[in-house]
Amino acid sequence: MALAPTTLFRAAAPGRVNLIGEHTDYNGGFVLPTAIPLQTRVELRPRADRHVTARSHYASPEGAYVLGQEQRTGEWFDYVQGITWAMRIAGGFELPSGFDLEIASDVPLGGGLSSSAALEVALLRAIRTAFDLDLDHVRMAKLGQRAENDFVGARSGIMDQMAASLADLHTALFLDTRSLEYEQLPLPERADLVVIHSGVTHRIAHGEGGQSEYNVRRAECEEAAHMLGVPQLRDATSADLPRLAALPDRPARRARHVITEDERVLAAVEALRAADLGRLGELFYASHASMRDDFEVSTPEIDLLVDLARADGEVFGARLTGGGFGGAVVILAKAARGREVGQRLAATYAERSGQKPTLLVPTETERA
Numbered sequence: 295m296a297l298a299p300t301t302l303f304r305a306a307a308p309g310r311v312n313l314i315g316e317h318t319d320y321n322g323g324f325v326l327p328t329a330i331p332l333q334t335r336v337e338l339r340p341r342a343d344r345h346v347t348a349r350s351h352y353a354s355p356e357g358a359y360v361l362g363q364e365q366r367t368g369e370w371f372d373y374v375q376g377i378t379w380a381m382r383i384a385g386g387f388e389l390p391s392g393f394d395l396e397i398a399s400d401v402p403l404g405g406g407l408s409s410s411a412a413l414e415v416a417l418l419r420a421i422r423t424a425f426d427l428d429l430d431h432v433r434m435a436k437l438g439q440r441a442e443n444d445f446v447g448a449r450s451g452i453m454d455q456m457a458a459s460l461a462d463l464h465t466a467l468f469l470d471t472r473s474l475e476y477e478q479l480p481l482p483e484r485a486d487l488v489v490i491h492s493g494v495t496h497r498i499a500h501g502e503g504g505q506s507e508y509n510v511r512r513a514e515c516e517e518a519a520h521m522l523g524v525p526q527l528r529d530a531t532s533a534d535l536p537r538l539a540a541l542p543d544r545p546a547r548r549a550r551h552v553i554t555e556d557e558r559v560l561a562a563v564e565a566l567r568a569a570d571l572g573r574l575g576e577l578f579y580a581s582h583a584s585m586r587d588d589f590e591v592s593t594p595e596i597d598l599l600v601d602l603a604r605a606d607g608e609v610f611g612a613r614l615t616g617g618g619f620g621g622a623v624v625i626l627a628k629a630a631r632g633r634e635v636g637q638r639l640a641a642t643y644a645e646r647s648g649q650k651p652t653l654l655v656p657t658e659t660e661r662a
């Protein structure tokens with residue numbers, strides 16, 4: 295059935311902030327993200343031919359390709375190409391026609407808030423409606439991950455796509471990334487979430503020819519799992535920590551981060567259920583220290599933000615969120631104090647670091 299070429303389909307998906315459980319997803323472990331009130335929105339118009347054009351309000355150049363002839367370019371629209379590629383290769387979905395796509399987003403690029411998964415899921419939602427496809431949340435998340443892993447070239451886990459597909463603003467998504475079983479836990483009423491972008495951006499897909507630090511970490515985890523004789527680091531527990539002494543320093547520290555981080559997620563879930571904000575905050579700080587010292591994905595700017603938060607009397611806890619190497623921090627602040635806390639931390643940080651931070655959450659509208 296040919297669609298009228300002028301029909302317009304709109305869809306959106308949110309960015310996410312991960313509360314805890316970092317670099318655990320590609321190790322088969324646990325994560326605890328929640329959606330943020332920043333979104334990527336797409337408008338899709340099916341065409342009469344097999345061409346795809348993609349225009350973004352936040353990135354250039356425009357993209358154009360023919361369905362079935364997707365080719366990696368290193369540009370932002372590889373995420374669009376990756377989706378139609380993954381649909382065909384992994385999903386067996388042969389789209390009946392191409393489309394024109396317009397994208398607008400307030401999820402910052404390279405901010406550790408999963409702008410790419412928001413784009414992938416928003417696009418899949420629009421495609422699902424436009425071409426009347428049977429795609430559930432998990433299927434969309436898997437297609438998004440496939441696009442990133444095998445087309446764009448970032449060996450990311452499934453957390454971001456699952457969050458973009460399933461998370462909402464009122465609950466935390468407690469996800470077992472191995473079984474993909476999940477539970478949505480109410481966020482604490484007595485706390486505000488604050489997200490500050492450090493002004494230092496990252497890029498997790500490798501640039502021209504280079505291996506990204508993210509992919510290097512993933513390889514180190516696989517190496518550590520192999521040395522410990524487990525399929526994935528998820529299969530090791532704190533009972534295995536003494537065995538790390540026999541491993542070379544670097545794989546040992548990578549493994550220690552992942553093993554302890556998985557346990558921190560489980561502890562954070564208990565703290566959430568008990569509405570124990572003090573405990574949740576401690577776990578945030580412990581997670582940050584582990585990412586800084588053992589996993590080595592923090593930066594001096596991010597560490598400064600976390601230290602400033604720690605010195606603030608209205609903060610329960612703070613940590614780097616997302617893949618790292620720049621990006622954003624997530625802070626758990628006293629209820630109804632998020633805005634003030636965020637503003638004063640951002641101001642002090644700007645003065646001390648010379649960077650230009652952005653207070654992303656609470657958003658302007660929430661703050662009004």
Ligand code: GLA
Binds near residue numbers: 318319408450451616
């Ligand atoms: C990026 C990846 C995720 C996850 C995080 C780190 O956001 O896309 O899959 O690995 O880094 O927790």
